[in-house]
Every structure is written in C-alpha cells, then in structure tokens.
Amino acid sequence: MRGQGITRRAFAAGTLGSGLILGSGRAPAIAQGKRDLRVGVWGGEFGNLSPVIRFDIQGGLVLYNIFDGLVKTDFAKRTIEPSLALEWTNPDPLTWRIKLREGVKWQKGFGEFTAEDVVYCWNFHIESKSFQVGTALFPVDSVKADGKYVVEVKTKLPFGAFPGVTMGYGGTIISAKAHKEMGNQAYSATPVGNGPFQIESKRGTEITLVKNPDYWQPGLPKLDKIVYRAIPDSTTRLQALLKNELDFVTHPDPKELAQVRKNTNFVVNSTPGWEWDFQQFNLKNSKPDAPFRNKLVRQAISYAIDREAIVKEIYYGEALATDNQIPAGYLGYRGPMLKYPKNGDLKKAKELMAQAGVKGYEVEVITSDKDWLRKELELVAAMVSQIGITYKLKNMDMGGYNNLWLNQRYDQVLEDITLVAPDPDATCWWFLHGKGNASGYDLPLMDGMLDGARSELDQGKREGLYHKIVDHTLEECPLIYHCNTNNIQVFNKNVKGFVPTPQEYMERLDTVEWG
Amino acid sequence: MWRYLGRRLIQVPLVLVVVSLMTFLITRATPGDPVQIMLGMQTSKEAAEAMRKEFNLDRSLPEQYALWIGKVVQGDLGRSIRLNDPVTSLLAERLPVSLQLAASAMAFALLVSIPLGVIAALRRNSWIDYLCTGYTVAGFAIPNFGLALILIYVFSIQLDWLPITGIGTAEQVSGGLWTYIKPFIIPAIALGTLQTAILTRLLRSSMIDVLSQDYMRTARAKGLLPATIIVVHALKNAMIPFVTMAAIQFGYMIGIQVTIEYIFAVPGMGSAVLNAVVNRDFPVIQGFTLVISAFFLFANIMADLFYALLDPRIRY
Numbered sequence: 001m002r003g004q005g006i007t008r009r010a011f012a013a014g015t016l017g018s019g020l021i022l023g024s025g026r027a028p029a030i031a032q033g034k035r036d037l038r039v040g041v042w043g044g045e046f047g048n049l050s051p052v053i054r055f056d057i058q059g060g061l062v063l064y065n066i067f068d069g070l071v072k073t074d075f076a077k078r079t080i081e082p083s084l085a086l087e088w089t090n091p092d093p094l095t096w097r098i099k100l101r102e103g104v105k106w107q108k109g110f111g112e113f114t115a116e117d118v119v120y121c122w123n124f125h126i127e128s129k130s131f132q133v134g135t136a137l138f139p140v141d142s143v144k145a146d147g148k149y150v151v152e153v154k155t156k157l158p159f160g161a162f163p164g165v166t167m168g169y170g171g172t173i174i175s176a177k178a179h180k181e182m183g184n185q186a187y188s189a190t191p192v193g194n195g196p197f198q199i200e201s202k203r204g205t206e207i208t209l210v211k212n213p214d215y216w217q218p219g220l221p222k223l224d225k226i227v228y229r230a231i232p233d234s235t236t237r238l239q240a241l242l243k244n245e246l247d248f249v250t251h252p253d254p255k256e257l258a259q260v261r262k263n264t265n266f267v268v269n270s271t272p273g274w275e276w277d278f279q280q281f282n283l284k285n286s287k288p289d290a291p292f293r294n295k296l297v298r299q300a301i302s303y304a305i306d307r308e309a310i311v312k313e314i315y316y317g318e319a320l321a322t323d324n325q326i327p328a329g330y331l332g333y334r335g336p337m338l339k340y341p342k343n344g345d346l347k348k349a350k351e352l353m354a355q356a357g358v359k360g361y362e363v364e365v366i367t368s369d370k371d372w373l374r375k376e377l378e379l380v381a382a383m384v385s386q387i388g389i390t391y392k393l394k395n396m397d398m399g400g401y402n403n404l405w406l407n408q409r410y411d412q413v414l415e416d417i418t419l420v421a422p423d424p425d426a427t428c429w430w431f432l433h434g435k436g437n438a439s440g441y442d443l444p445l446m447d448g449m450l451d452g453a454r455s456e457l458d459q460g461k462r463e464g465l466y467h468k469i470v471d472h473t474l475e476e477c478p479l480i481y482h483c484n485t486n487n488i489q490v491f492n493k494n495v496k497g498f499v500p501t502p503q504e505y506m507e508r509l510d511t512v513e514w515g
Numbered sequence: 516m517w518r519y520l521g522r523r524l525i526q527v528p529l530v531l532v533v534v535s536l537m538t539f540l541i542t543r544a545t546p547g548d549p550v551q552i553m554l555g556m557q558t559s560k561e562a563a564e565a566m567r568k569e570f571n572l573d574r575s576l577p578e579q580y581a582l583w584i585g586k587v588v589q590g591d592l593g594r595s596i597r598l599n600d601p602v603t604s605l606l607a608e609r610l611p612v613s614l615q616l617a618a619s620a621m622a623f624a625l626l627v628s629i630p631l632g633v634i635a636a637l638r639r640n641s642w643i644d645y646l647c648t649g650y651t652v653a654g655f656a657i658p659n660f661g662l663a664l665i666l667i668y669v670f671s672i673q674l675d676w677l678p679i680t681g682i683g684t685a686e687q688v689s690g691g692l693w694t695y696i697k698p699f700i701i702p703a704i705a706l707g708t709l710q711t712a713i714l715t716r717l718l719r720s721s722m723i724d725v726l727s728q729d730y731m732r733t734a735r736a737k738g739l740l741p742a743t744i745i746v747v748h749a750l751k752n753a754m755i756p757f758v759t760m761a762a763i764q765f766g767y768m769i770g771i772q773v774t775i776e777y778i779f780a781v782p783g784m785g786s787a788v789l790n791a792v793v794n795r796d797f798p799v800i801q802g803f804t805l806v807i808s809a810f811f812l813f814a815n816i817m818a819d820l821f822y823a824l825l826d827p828r829i830r831y
Contacts, residue, residue, distance in 0.1 A: 044790040045782075047598045054553055056597075129566075134559030188599045204608050204683040204782035231680060231780035236667075240680045240780075243671060399547025399795040406551050437558065 034514040036225035037495065040237040040249040043230045046207055049199070050188035051172035052124055052179075054131040057418065058230050060505030061250065062207055063172070065226065066107075066193035068216075070098065070118075070171030071163060073422040075329040075501055080163040080422065084113065084194070088167065090457060093158035094141075098167065100149040105214040106175040107198040113173070115145035120176035122153075128184075134437075136170025136421065158455040160462050164331070164423030196221035196510035205230040215510075222497065222513035241266070241490060248491040248498075250507065254318035257488070265493055271500040272320040273487040274327050274419040277310070277376060279365075279480040280431070282440040285408050292363065292412065296356035297389075298477035303349035304387050305380060308342045310482050314376045319483040324470045325427045327484050329502050331459060332424040332466030336484070339474040349387045360388030365412045367394070368401040376482070377414045406437055416485065418504045424466045425454050431479060432469070441478035516823060523816050527809070534808040535587070535801065539580050542797050549596045549795040570596055570798070583801065592805070593798030595791070602802035605787060610806065612683050613783035616775070617768040619699040620707030625761065627711040632718025632757075633750060639723060647715060654712025660774040663705035667778075670701060677701055683782040702779045706772060710764045717760055721753040728752075755825045759818040766814025770807050 043058035055063055070085040088098045104113040122143045125132045139159040146152050159166070178192035190199045196217070197209035209226045229246070231237040234253040238260065241249045252260070261268050279301070281292050291297050307321035322336040353359070365381070367373045374395050381391035391412075396404070404410045419427050433450045434442035449472065453465035473479065487504050496515035499508065550566045567573040570593075571582050583593060592602035635647035670677045681687050681698030688695070725731065726749055734744045773785030784803055791799035823829045 044786045045598055053599055054555060129559070129562045129564075131554045131558050131562055133562050134554075138559065185599060201685065203685060203688075204612065205780065206684050206782075208685060227685070229680070229684065229780065232777050232786065233780065236679055236778055236780055239667065239672065240678075243675070243679060245678055245680055397547070398793055399545070399549075399552055402551050403546045403548055 034494075035223055036227065037223050037248055037509065037512060038227045038229070038246045039509070040229050040231045040240055040246040042232060042234065042237070042251040044232050045205055046202070046228070046230055048188040049207075050174065050184070050191045052121065052128070052130050052132075052174055052184070053188050057505055058228075061507050062209070062228055063191075063193075064506055065195055065197045065209060065509055066191060066199065067172045067195045068104075068193075070100075070167045070173065073164075073168065073329065073501075073503070078329055078331055078333060080168060084173070085167060085171070088163060090162070093455075093457060094155050096153045096155065096162055096166075097146070098151040098153065100151065101216070102149055104194050104216045106178060106194055107192050107212050107214065108178070110175045110178040110192050113175075113194050114148045115151045116148075117173050117176045118151045119143045119145050120179070121173045122170070124174070124179070125170070132170050135426075136166045136168075140166065158457055160454060160456045160459070161421075161423040161425035165421045165425055168423065169421035169426070196508075197226060200225070217510070221510040223509065226509055238490060241492075244492075247495055248489065248509075248512075250487075250489050252488055252490050254316040254486075254488065257316065257318060257490075260490055267491050267493050267495070269489045269491070269498065269500050270318050270486040271488075271502055272328060272484045273504055274329070274422075274502045275416055275485045275487075275504060276322070276325070276327075276419070277319075277373070277416045277482040277485060278414070279380070279482070280413045280415070280438075280440055281478055282408055282410050282412065283478055284434075284440055284442050286411050290363070290411065291356075291358045291361045294356045294358065295476055296352045297358050298480065299475075300349040300352035300356065300387055301384055301389065302340050302477050302480045303345045303352065304384050304389075305340070305480065305482065306342075306344040306383055307337075307340075307482055309383075310376060310379060313379055314372055315483070315485060318486040318488060320486070321483050322481050324474060324481055325431070325479065326424050326466065326470055327419070327427070327502065330422065330424050330427065332463050332470065334467065334470070338470065344383070346386055353387050358388075360390070362390040362392060363411050364392045364394055365414055366396055366401060366404055366410050367414045369395050369397045370416070373414060373416060380414060380482075408440060410440075420503075420505065422503070424462075424469075425450075428466065428469055428473075429454060432473065439478075441476075443476070446472060446476075516820075520816070520820065523819070527812050527816075530812060531805060531808060532584075535584060535805050536580065538801050538804045539583070539797075540576075542795070542800050543576060543579075545795070547795040549797060552794050553596055566596075570594075572797075583798075587802075587805070592802035595796055595799045597791070597794045597796045598799075602798050605799065606784075606802065606806060609782060609784045609787050609803075612781060613769055613772055613776075613785065616682070616699065616702060616706065616772060616781060616783060617765055619703035620710065620768055621761065621765050623703045623707040624710035624714055624764070627707075628714035628718060629750075631711070631715045632753075633722055633745065635715065635719040636722030636726060636753075637745070644719075647719065651712040651715050654708045654715075657708070658774075659705050659709060659771075660778060662708055663701070663775060663778045666701045666705055680780045682779065698779075702775050702781060705778075706768060706775045710761075710768070713764065714757060714761060718753060718757045721756050722749060725749045725753045751825070755822060758821045758825060762814050762818035762821060766811040769810050 041058045041061050043056060046062060047059045048055050049059050049063050068084050070083060071080045072083040074081045084101050084104060086099045086101050088096055090096050100115055106113060122137060125137050139155040139157055141154040141156045143153050175192045179187045190202060196212055196215050198212045200208040200210040207228045211221055211224050234251060237249045238252045238256055240246045257268055260266055281298060283293060311319045311321050320336055321342050323340040324338050326332045365377060367377050377393050381393060384391060405413055429450050430436040430438050432441050432446055433439055434447050449469050453462055453469060456462045456465060494514050495512060497511040497513050499511055550563050554562055571579050594601050595605060631647050635644045638644050667679055671679045677700050678698050687698055731748060734748045772783055773789050776783045776786040788803045
C-alpha cells in the first residue's frame with residue numbers, strides 16, 4: 001500500500017472511520033545481532049525515578065528495570081518469592097528478620113548491597129515522611145541491621161501483609177552511599193540501582209538504559225541498551241511502532257488492536273491487569289436519606305450492570321469482567337465473577353428496587369477526564385436508567401476529581417485505579433476501612449474484618465479472611481466492580497522473551513532479546 | 516527610538532508582575548491539590564503535611580506569592596512538585612525545543628506566504644488569486660491537529676517519506692543535518708499553516724495597496740525592471756505590516772504548540788504546561804507562563820522595532 005496512490009475510501013477509513021491512522025507497518029527490523037530496544041511508553045515526562053519519592057506509571061516502567069526488589073511475585077502461584085531477600089521469618093508477631101542475598105552490587109561502583117542499605121532506605125522513607133509512610137512502611141516501628149546481610153524489623157502491629165506490601169511494594173531499596181553522595185534530587189533524576197539496567201542518559205522525554213555489567217543474575221540482561229521514549233498520544237505511539245521508529249510500545253488504545261492483530265509483523269500481548277473500573281458510593285458524607293444508602297439499591301445497581309457490555313463496548317474485549325476486588329494473582333483470589341452475572345440481571349435489579357421501596361432518583365456521578373471513563377459512565381448511566389436511576393454525569397480533570405474523591409465530597413464516583421502492592425490488604429483496606437483515605441464506607445464490622453486480616457500472620461488463614469471480606473463487600477456493595485482492564489504491549493515479532501505480568505508498572509525487560 | 520525601547524522595556528516587568536499574579540491566583544482558585552495528586556490515595560497526613568511545608572503550600576496566599584516572586588527575581592523559578600526538578604532546568608530542556616519548532620513553523624509560513632501573497636496581488640482576481648484565497652480559507656478553517664493527522668497519514672504512513680516522532684531524541688541530536696531536520700517537517704507544517712493563511716492574506720492586501728500608489732507608476736515610468744519594481748519598491752513597503760504580524764505570530768506560536776507537541780511527542784513547553792496543569796504542579800505552571808508571556812512581550816517589542824527599521828517615516 002505504501003508508495004501507491006491514496007484513494008478517498010482508504011483515506012476516510014484511515015483517518016475518520018476508525019478515528020486513527022493505522023498503516024500496514026514496515027517489515028520488522030533485521031533482528032540478527034540487534035541488542036538494543038526502543039520502547040514507547042505513555043506520559044509526557046518520566047519524572048522521578050527514585051523509589052523514595054512517588055513515581056508515575058511511566059517512571060515505574062523504567063525504575064523497575066533499574067532496581068530489583070527484595071521480593072518478587074509469582075503471579076501463577078499467587079506467592080511472594082525471594083529476590084534480593086533470600087528468606088524472611090517472623091520469630092514473634094512484631095518482628096521480621098530478612099536474610100539478604102550476598103554478592104549483589106550497586107551499579108557504577110557504589111559497592112555491595114547490604115543490610116545497611118535497607119536500614120538507610122526505610123529510615124529515609126520514615127524520616128522524610130515519604131509516600132511510603134502511608135502505604136508500605138506504616139507498620140514499621142524500627143529497622144536495624146544484624147550483621148551485613150540480615151535486617152531486623154520491628155512492627156507496631158502484627159502485619160500479615162509484610163512480605164507483599166512492605167517487602168514487595170516498599171522493597172525497592174536505594175544505595176545509601178550513592179544517595180548520600182548525590183543528594184536526594186540528583187538521585188531521583190539518575191538513580192543508582194541494583195537491577196539489570198543502569199541509566200546512561202536522560203534528556204527530555206527520553207531515557208537510555210544500558211546493561212548493568214555487574215548484575216547478579218548470570219546471563220541477564222540479554223539486551224545491551226533500552227531507549228525509553230514517553231509519547232503521550234497512543235495512536236502516535238502505535239504508529240511509530242508500525243513505522244519501525246520503535247520496537248515495543250505499551251498502553252495502546254484497545255480499539256486499534258483489532259487492526260494491529262492482522263499485521264503478522266507484530267505481536268499483541270494483552271494480560272488482565274491489576275486495575276479496576278469501579279463505582280463507589282459515599283456512605284459517610286452523603287445525605288442520610290440518599291436512596292443509595294440502602295444496600296438493596298446498591299445491589300440493584302450491581303445487578304443492572306452488564307459487565308460484558310462494558311468490556312466489549314468500552315475496552316473492545318481487552319478487559320476481564322469482575323464483580324470483586326481481588327484480581328488474579330492475589331492471595332484470596334477465587335475468580336472474576338462470584339455473585340453478580342456477567343451480563344447483569346435486570347429482573348432481579350427491578351425486584352430489589354421494589355423491595356427497597358425506591359422508584360427512581362437522580363444522583364450526580366463524577367469521573368475523571370479519561371476518555372474511556374466518560375464513555376463507560378455514559379454506558380452505565382444507560383444501564384441503570386432501566387431501573388429508574390438517573391445518573392447526572394460530571395467529568396472533571398484528574399486534579400479536580402481527586403480533590404472531591406479523596407476529600408469525600410461526592411455522592412458517587414466511577415473511576416479506574418491501578419493496584420500496586422501484591423497483597424489483598426492493598427485492594428481492600430484503603431477502600432473499605434473507615435480510616436482508609438479512599439473509603440466512602442464506615443462500618444465497624446468491616447473495619448474489624450479488615451484489621452483482623454491485616455494482623456493475621458498465617459497466610460492460609462488470611463486467605464479465608466479475605467474470602468469473607470469479599471463476600472461481605474459483594475453483599476453490601478459499597479463499591480461495585482466492573483472489570484479488570486488489560487495491560488497491553490505491542491512489539492516487533494522478533495522481540496522474544498518478554499514475560500507479561502498483571503502489574504502495570506512491572507514490565508521487566510531483562511529477559512527480552514531479539515530472536 | 517532608544518527612548519521608546521527603554522520605555523517599552525520598563526513596561527515589561529510591570530506586565531509580567533500582573534501576569535504572574537493572575538497566574539498565581541488562577542492556579543490557586545482551581546480545585547485540586549498538587550500534594551494529594553502527587554502522593555495519591557494511600558498516603559498519610561504526615562507525608563502530605565511535610566510536602567505542603569516543603570513547597571510552602573502551608574502558608575497564606577500572599578506569603579506564597581511573595582516567597583515565589585522573591586525567588587523569581589533572583590532567577591529561581593522554584594522546583595516542580597511532580598518532577599522534583601528545578602523549573603529552570605525543565606525550561607532549559609523544553610524552551611530550545613519549542614523555539615526550534617516555532618522557528619521551523621515560521622520559516623514554513625514565510626516560505627509559503629511571501630510568494631503566495633505576492634503572486635495573488637499581482638494576479639488579482641485571476642484563477643491564481645482564487646486558488647490562493649481558497650488555500651488561505653482552508654488554512655484558517657482546518658484545525659492544526661486535524662491537519663497533523665492528515666499529514667501523518669499521507670507523508671509518514673502512505674508515502675513513508677518522513678518520521679512521525681523523533682524531535683528531542685538522542686538519535687536526532689547525534690545524527691546528521693537531515694536526521695535533525697526531518698522530524699520537524701510535518702509538525703512545522705501543521706503548526707505553521709494557519710500562519711501562512713494569516714500572512715498570505717495580509718501580504719496580498721498590503722501589496723495591492725502598495726501597487727496602486729503613485730510611486731509605483733513613477734518606478735515603471737523610469738523604466739525599472741519589473742522584478743526590481745516588485746521586490747525593491749512594492750514588496751519592501753508591503754512587508755511593513757507583514758513583518759509586524761509575523762513577529763507577533765512567532766510569539767503566539769510558542770504558546771499554541773500544545774496539540775502539535777502532544778501528537779508528535781515533542782518535548783516542548785506546551786506539553787510541560789499541560790502536564791503541569793493536570794497535576795496542579797503550581798511552580799511549573801507559574802514559571803512557564805511567565806516565560807511564555809515574556810516571549811510574547813518580546814515579540815511585540817521586536818515587531819515595533821522592525822516597523823521602524825522598515826519604514827524610515829516611523830519615529831518613536
């Protein structure tokens with residue numbers, strides 16, 4: 001098609017019909033001997049790359065190739081596995097002893113990774129009151145080194161999610177020596193890690209990583225160089241891939257994938273992710289007579305939702321319908337649909353509305369300015385209108401939305417969120433506990449269940465406790481879950497060895513090579 | 516002239532103070548807390564308070580403004596809340612890219628509008644003139660993002676002549692001249708087409724006006740070559756309003772690049788401001804707006820100076 005005349009039909013199909021501009025794509029680059037990868041990710045800037053300052057998703061994609069964590073998640077077995085931490089024990093409910101791997105070196109000659117680095121890093125978080133103080137490190141009372149390779153942590157409370165949350169999400173450790181020498185600001189721009197790649201350069205919206213020659217895992221990484229480019233527009237990003245300006249892209253627009261899949265020069269990888277789309281009710285600060293305070297009304301809404309239609313119409317099939325808060329790969333996962341039918345049950349929804357004695361009402365539902373959420377909210381509004389509920393839709397930019405959501409100044413929201421810590425505590429506590437920042441719910445029974453599951457150290461028992469929390473959530477519906485959206489990558493067919501994960505930030509490229 | 520320039524330059528800081536104050540008040544009046552956005556939902560009150568203190572957001576509005584403007588006077592535009600980088604570093608990274616893109620777009624606009632404007636005036640009411648008019652109407656009508664998509668489809672995808680992305684990349688900077696120039700071509704055309712329309716229309720009407728002047732008849736009567744008459748006598752005089760408008764449009768283009776930057780992944784000022792607005796990154800919004808305003812003011816002063824240089828009758 002390239003180099004030939006452009007028919008009006010082809011032009012219209014390309015630019016107007018699909019709303020994007022997809023060409024046929026060049027033949028993939030010659031793979032033989034190629035040892036670098038050009039990656040297009042979303043976002044405008046990468047921002048901070050240090051794990052002691054909050055980072056964006058695009059920053060996380062880079063950061064997790066510069067640093068190894070203390071632990072890693074086995075997504076298939078739903079277990080936390082050793083990485084830089086070889087083993088961990090809790091001799092008493094308030095003590096965790098972590099044995100570190102020996103022989104791991106910091107990049108650029110900053111010495112060996114030791115217990116002192118973990119102590120320094122976690123204390124820095126706590127002293128600087130970093131974002132992790134409220135997330136992964138809130139239970140930590142004190143941290144000390146016991147020799148060169150053992151860390152002993154005292155917690156303020158028994159914390160069953162310690163391996164997944166504290167050692168997982170909070171377990172990306174900085175080099176004490178490099179951080180002290182460089183200062184926090186310089187370290188956040190060009191951090192010194194212990195992972196497979198190290199930063200060579202950072203200019204504007206481009207970051208170049210090169211192979212860490214001292215990486216502790218033999219044979220890895222397989223690439224010599226990765227060039228990350230932040231390209232905000234998904235169509236441009238995908239088109240740059242098809243034109244061979246890039247080799248690998250993340251976050252394509254799902255509606256463009258059907259066409260890309262026809263192109264045998266490229267591989268589309270789509271994995272149900274740890275992201276939810278959900279509705280949330282403000283049961284704390286809304287008017288006491290708000291109809292949705294009645295759980296039968298909330299159940300009716302959940303029954304009125306055709307989740308499969310959302311998956312198909314909004315995400316073009318690149319999502320997984322779910323009705324609960326624990327996605328695949330998490331402790332406590334039992335399946336995507338536990339109570340509510342995929343396609344909804346309008347009859348049941350109407351019965352519940354009648355049972356609640358609510359004939360119909362109007363409510364303002366806010367969402368952020370993401371295009372797909374606006375469409376999803378319109379679709380959901382049409383669904384609930386069938387049981388007499390009128391959603392007044394309000395789109396806001398992310399700053400305005402967060403201002404209302406996190407300060408609980410809303411009646412109802414529809415939003416999506418990325419889950420970061422691989423433990424059900426992270427998917428439940430913050431949204432359902434009376435003290436959770438994002439919770440619109442305040443029920444002592446639920447608080448007790450959440451606190452109980454959080455402090456239980458036996459992972460087998462925790463699993464059962466989270467089943468009960470999920471069952472209670474499905475019954476009470478303070479949140480209604482729609483689907484887990486997929487993490488999608490598109491790449492040149494000669495790029496081999498990429499291991500997808502459901503964690504949006506976690507796109508490790510150490511095993512990737514040209515085949 | 517110099518007194519006029521001095522007077523205008525004195526006005527610049529006053530205007531910038533007003534701009535900075537308005538920007539400051541608008542950012543603070545907009546709903547949304549940068550700390551909340553930065554730290555996200557799973558954070559503690561202590562962390563939020565520490566960050567507010569770090570960026571002086573715990574102080575009263577007059578105090579915040581006074582502290583910020585005090586630093587600005589010393590050349591410190593503050594530090595980005597989201598990126599954790601000094602705003603001046605971000606500017607140093609983004610401003611050259613935006614200037615290059617605006618300069619490329621203006622070069623395209625000049626290359627197209629000068630011949631088109633002259634030809635349309637010389638062949639007034641002919642099919643060439645109508646064609647130029649049609650072009651300018653289309654240039655006014657089509658939004659730059661729409662044109663960008665069409666250009667990408669034609670020149671990048673179908674013809675495979677030009678890349679879609681590449682501005683500001685290491686590959687572009689380390690390559691040869693053509694490697695450096697080619698990523699600018701489509702964005703410059705998309706950005707500069709509106710300016711070609713504005714400038715072509717202006718030059719056409721200006722040329723028509725000049726061509727009807729008595730001194731043009733005198734020049735012809737003297738037996739000067741047609742090319743000399745057009746270039747030296749007509750075009751030079753017709754260029755006075757044209758140059759003024761071009762200078763103003765150049766300043767304007769610095770501020771309107773955002774959609775083009777978004778589509779072509781250009782790491783310029785527009786996309787930085789857009790991200791800053793979404794994330795309520797106050798120091799970046801304030802610092803960049805101040806610099807963009809300064810450019811606009813500077814472009815206006817330059818336009819006035821050019822005006823005087825081109826027309827000796829004009830004295831300030």
